Amino acid sequence: TPIKxxxxxxxxxxxxxxxxxxxxxxKVIEDYKKGTLLIVxxxxxxxxxxxxxxxxxxxxxxxxxxxxxxxxxxxxxxxxAPEDADAxxxxxxxxxxxxxxxxxxxxxxxxxxxxxVIPSDPGFSQLWGMKRINAxxxxxxxxxxxxxxxxxxxxxxxxxxxxQRNIWTSARGTHGFNAINGSENPLDDHGHGTHCAGTIAxxxxxxxxxxxxxWDVKVMGLKFLDAxxxxxxxxxxxxxxxxxxxxxxxxx
Numbered sequence: 086t087p088i089k090x091x092x093x094x095x096x097x098x099x100x101x102x103x104x105x106x107x108x109x110x111x112k113v114i115e116d117y118k119k120g121t122l123l124i125v126x127x128x129x130x131x132x133x134x135x136x137x138x139x140x141x142x143x144x145x146x147x148x149x150x151x152x153x154x155x156x157x158x159x160x161x162x163x164x165x166a167p168e169d170a171d172a173x174x175x176x177x178x179x180x181x182x183x184x185x186x187x188x189x190x191x192x193x194x195x196x197x198x199x200x201x202v203i204p205s206d207p208g209f210s211q212l213w214g215m216k217r218i219n220a221x222x223x224x225x226x227x228x229x230x231x232x233x234x235x236x237x238x239x240x241x242x243x244x245x246x247x248x249q250r251n252i253w254t255s256a257r258g259t260h261g262f263n264a265i266n267g268s269e270n271p272l273d274d275h276g277h278g279t280h281c282a283g284t285i286a287x288x289x290x291x292x293x294x295x296x297x298x299x300w301d302v303k304v305m306g307l308k309f310l311d312a313x314x315x316x317x318x319x320x321x322x323x324x325x326x327x328x329x330x331x332x333x334x335x336x337x
Contacts, residue, residue, distance in 0.1 A: 087131075087132030089127075089130075089132060089153075090114065090125065090126045091111075091124070091126070091133060091141075091150050091151065091153060092122055092123070092124055092152075092318075092319055092322075093122065093124075093125060093141070093148075093149070093150050094120075094121060094149045094150075095121050095122075095123070095146050095147060095148055096121065097121050099146050100121070100123075100146070101144055101146040101147060105140075105146070106125060107128075109136075109144070110127055110128055110129065110134075110137055110140070111126065111127060111128065111137065112125060112126060112127075114126055117323070119323075119326060120322060120326055122319075122322070124153055124319050133152075138150075154317070154318050155315060155317060155318075156310075156315070156318055156321075157314055157315050157316075158239075158275075158277055158310060158314030158315075200225070201221035201225070202222075202224035202225055202228075203221060204296040204300075205289075205291070205292050206247075206287070206289055206290065206291065206292065206295050207292065207293070208295040209296050212295055212296065214284070215296070215298070218298070220298060224300075228289070228299065228301060229300060230299050231302075232303075232333075232334040233253055233303045233304075233305055233331070233334060233335075234285055234286065234302060234303065234304050234305065234333065234334075234335045234336075234337060235304075235305045235307050235333035235335065236282045236285065236304055236305065236307060236337050237307045237324045237328070237336060237337065238277055238278030238309075238310060238337075239273050239275035239277045239278035239310040239311070239312075239314065240261070240271040240272055240273035240274065240278045240279075240308035240310075241260070241261065241271060241272075241304060241306035242272065242273045242279040243271075243272065243306060245279060245283075246293060246294070247283060247287045247288055247291070247293050248282055248287060248304070250288055252303070252304060252306070253303040253306075255269070255331065257269070260305070260306050261305045261306030261307050261327075262323070262324060262327040263308040264307070264308060264309045264316075264320035264324050264327075265308060265309065265316070265320060271306030271307060272306075272308075273306070273308070274311070274312040275310065275311070275312050275313070275314055277310070277314065278306065278310070281337060282304045282306070284298065285298055285299065285302070285337065286300075286302050286304045305328060305331065307327060309321045
């Protein structure tokens with residue numbers, strides 16, 4: 086597949102001239118001054134040629150050039166996939182968790198407080214991944230975190246009852262960033278980002294839905310994938326910048 090777009094980086098204050106793009110047969114589609122990045126494409130839609138590459142190599146103001154890609158979420162596994170997981174692997178995981186639990190209990194005088202924590206959420210029994218990471222034992226030590234977690238995906242349904250309390254909110258009352266339309270409304274119109282946010286931060290012990298890995302943490306919605314799960318990596322860059330600027334410490 087021919088490369089149709091490039092992302093170019095340059096040193097701050099040293100932006101290549103528009104004339105240089107014309108010489109290379111390119112036009113600027115977007116000038117992302119915040120990140121000293123440009124997205125360019127061929128004027129004649131022919132794709133990136135050897136001539137284009139040579140012209141960029143000769144341009145001393147261009148620090149780096151790399152393809153701009155469209156990305157797409159992979160097909161989601163069927164809902165019964167966890168039940169189809171390898172039985173032997175499941176048994177080994179269960180034994181490992183049991184062994185770790187006993188080890189922690191015997192090494193801590195507060196053994197009664199270290200029984201694996203099982204939340205009341207009705208969907209918890211389906212969360213095979215929580216058992217894999219030994220979350221019930223970890224919850225005996227901590228269930229909250231002061232950090233902000235940025236979910237870079239299809240956005241987040243910030244009105245979701247099992248997430249609402251843990252949604253990050255800016256001083257303006259917004260909940261993240263939508264790189265597709267440039268707004269601060271990352272409302273999820275696909276579902277994948279909300280699912281990921283739930284794995285991270287669904288409220289536990291509320292007799293609703295599932296339990297997240299961390300029960301009390303702020304998740305920031307960052308949308309670069311659309312309703313069909315498609316997006317540009319250039320928009321993902323914008324989401325990363327927004328997350329860093331707004332003090333997110335973990336980017337998912």
